[in-house]
Amino acid sequence: MAFTSMESWVNPQPIDETSTTQKLPTGTIIKAKDDSLGVGEFIYLKGVASTVVGSVVAFDEADVTALAAANAKGRIGVAMSANVASSFGWYQISGKAHAKVLSGFADNGSVYLTSTAGSIDDADVAGDSVIGAVGRSAISGGLAYLELNRPFVDDIAHD
16 A cells, blocks of 8 residues: 555655654645555544554544544544654545454444454444444454545444
8 A cells, every 4th residue: 555645735744654753734634545545535643652554543623643442532543654652644534444453344344443442343332333434344464444434433322
């Protein structure tokens, strides 16, 4: 995967890189394209400890990130780099993304937060449905593809 910016301005930080220097305002959203995954949207945020490529994070109106876990509230993104605390990087919010999943994740499954911070699953958990995300592959090496459309969680049962 190698997403490249589609913006008319030069993006100072590649999608798959982490920087200890803030290069854009947090909350900046861009479109980028990958030859096999297509077009996606990405938001620039400050990292959080223990983030790896594919970690699922929740972020709030102040663009503060936390590894997503059960009962979280906020918007959801998928880390494009190991964007740990005190670093800055990109999180995918739309398009086809490769995210950390737990065992048994199925293609075309619903997406739910889990008690394992930074990972999602397809097991129904009341209040932890990720609205705007659908599983698009089975698990492979701890990751699966998701189709994202600016996903969020609200800790409300949607059953």
